[in-house]
Amino acid sequence: MSDVNPTISDRVVSDRHVGAVLAAAAGDALGAGYEFGPPLPADEPVHPRGGGSFNWAPGEWTDDTQMAACILSVLADGSTDIDSIAANFRTWYQHGPADVGIQTSTVLSQAGDLRSIAAEHARAHPSHSAGNGSLMRTAPVALAAPGQPDVIAQLAAEISALTHADLSCQDACVLWSVAIDHQVHHAPRSDQPWSFADAVRVGLEYLPADRRDEWAVLIHRADGASPREFPKNGWVVHAFQAALAAATSTPVPPGPDAGRHLQLTLEHAVRAGGDTDTVAAITGALLGSRWGATAVPAAWQRILHGHAADPTPVLTAIDLDSQARLAANGGRPDPNGWPGRPSMVDHYRQLPRPPQGRDAEFHGVRFGDTVTLDAAIADGAQTVVSLCRMGTDDVPSHVEHHVVGLHDTGHSDNPNLTLLLEDVADHIQDAHLSGRSTYVHCVAAENRTPSVAAAWLIRHHGYDADNALAVAGRGLNPPQSFLVDGVRSVRPAED
Numbered sequence: 001m002s003d004v005n006p007t008i009s010d011r012v013v014s015d016r017h018v019g020a021v022l023a024a025a026a027g028d029a030l031g032a033g034y035e036f037g038p039p040l041p042a043d044e045p046v047h048p049r050g051g052g053s054f055n056w057a058p059g060e061w062t063d064d065t066q067m068a069a070c071i072l073s074v075l076a077d078g079s080t081d082i083d084s085i086a087a088n089f090r091t092w093y094q095h096g097p098a099d100v101g102i103q104t105s106t107v108l109s110q111a112g113d114l115r116s117i118a119a120e121h122a123r124a125h126p127s128h129s130a131g132n133g134s135l136m137r138t139a140p141v142a143l144a145a146p147g148q149p150d151v152i153a154q155l156a157a158e159i160s161a162l163t164h165a166d167l168s169c170q171d172a173c174v175l176w177s178v179a180i181d182h183q184v185h186h187a188p189r190s191d192q193p194w195s196f197a198d199a200v201r202v203g204l205e206y207l208p209a210d211r212r213d214e215w216a217v218l219i220h221r222a223d224g225a226s227p228r229e230f231p232k233n234g235w236v237v238h239a240f241q242a243a244l245a246a247a248t249s250t251p252v253p254p255g256p257d258a259g260r261h262l263q264l265t266l267e268h269a270v271r272a273g274g275d276t277d278t279v280a281a282i283t284g285a286l287l288g289s290r291w292g293a294t295a296v297p298a299a300w301q302r303i304l305h306g307h308a309a310d311p312t313p314v315l316t317a318i319d320l321d322s323q324a325r326l327a328a329n330g331g332r333p334d335p336n337g338w339p340g341r342p343s344m345v346d347h348y349r350q351l352p353r354p355p356q357g358r359d360a361e362f363h364g365v366r367f368g369d370t371v372t373l374d375a376a377i378a379d380g381a382q383t384v385v386s387l388c389r390m391g392t393d394d395v396p397s398h399v400e401h402h403v404v405g406l407h408d409t410g411h412s413d414n415p416n417l418t419l420l421l422e423d424v425a426d427h428i429q430d431a432h433l434s435g436r437s438t439y440v441h442c443v444a445a446e447n448r449t450p451s452v453a454a455a456w457l458i459r460h461h462g463y464d465a466d467n468a469l470a471v472a473g474r475g476l477n478p479p480q481s482f483l484v485d486g487v488r489s490v491r492p493a494e495d
């Protein structure tokens with residue numbers, strides 16, 4: 001059975017698929033530095049600062065995302081083979097990860113079939129086998145069978161049961177994974193209301209009949225509650241409720257700021273204290289599948305990193321993005337071979353209207369296209385902000401690289417347009433102020449690059465929209481009207 005809403009664009013669906021994985025990782029990294037801490041005041045700033053019990057680096061994700069990546073990499077190969085996922089968990093454990101949950105460690109330290117070991121553990125320790133360690137890693141599962149909640153439910157339960165066979169753990173993974181898929185395909189535009197609790201209720205029908213009522217009550221109690229009401233959040237039920245409570249009790253900002261709900265909710269989840277990285281990872285999976293990867297702040301994405309089953313290579317936001325897109329497409333890249341293709345620049349240069357080599361400098365930052373990219377790198381660009389799909393080798397690894405999901409195809413493909421333009425402008429400003437030689441580009445600098453340049457001039461250089469658009473349009477190209485509207489909605493930075 002396929003169940004999708006055809007009015008939601010493919011690009012938004014992809015942004016939400018990536019968002020589920022990326023926001024979970026971002027929540028994990030945000031909470032890492034606060035793990036096992038007390039609840040924090042509502043006005044306490046929360047950052048992906050690192051530190052914590054295991055001395056994480058700033059922006060580094062923890063075991064939650066390491067294990068999620070063990071699942072994601074199998075799905076990105078186009079497989080849903082449970083044994084391959086189990087093998088990745090084994091590999092991960094054998095490398096001695098910095099942090100590993102007690103229950104996960106107990107299961108993975110025993111030889112034999114994981115399903116049997118986990119089932120026996122649940123039988124032998126009925127009151128100590130319902131940790132949050134499978135819910136924390138379930139974000140990628142929904143990508144395995146888009147629009148097929150019955151398949152997702154089965155897979156979520158099976159993957160949970162590799163380490164967490166307790167029925168509460170399996171149920172929670174089913175409800176969360178089905179909710180992720182439901183939101184990807186059914187959540188409306190960012191300016192429309194949406195109930196996260198109702199999205200979680202969609203999965204009730206995929207639970208065994210005798211457990212639905214209990215979960216309906218648990219969901220009801222969490223809907224609109226404070227996440228602090230669920231302090232035993234190492235337990236899967238409280239972790240589930242704390243995450244849902246954070247999502248449903250954080251007000252959605254009005255107008256173009258709606259997507260900021262993702263950031264505000266993750267901060268809210270972390271301030272509840274306890275198992276902060278895991279609750280925020282669980283929360284992030286739900287939030288990302290509604291607001292999309294484009295709602296994850298660039299400042300978080302820029303430093304986000306960690307590993308999967310093996311300690312190397314170190315993966316970044318771009319790697320999670322690529323793997324999530326492949327996973328959601330049965331392991332296949334798009335017709336142009338992206339993601340995974342070494343060079344998209346080669347592809348762009350063979351387009352019927354290839355890029356012309358546009359290049360302009362405004363207040364010390366260079367803006368251009370995929371022809372001038374090479375020159376910018378040769379000239380020593382230290383930060384490259386790409387506003388288009390890129391190949392794996394188009395930007396050398398010593399250059400800081402950030403890829404932004406801004407589309408030149410229409411308003412409906414950009415659910416967080418104002419927010420995204422402002423966020424990219426702030427990211428450029430941060431890189432520029434830190435003394436980094438910064439280059440911003442899209443394919444041909446006809447639409448996206450002049451729009452972002454104008455947003456940056458408005459936000460950080462005191463231009464009004466008319467002047468910013470005129471300057472960016474003269475230097476590069478005047479963008480099309482929906483992007484002009486987006487630029488006109490950009491506000492000057494507050495400081």
Ligand SMILES: [Mg+2]
Pocket residue numbers: 062063064099277278
């Ligand atoms: Mg963790």
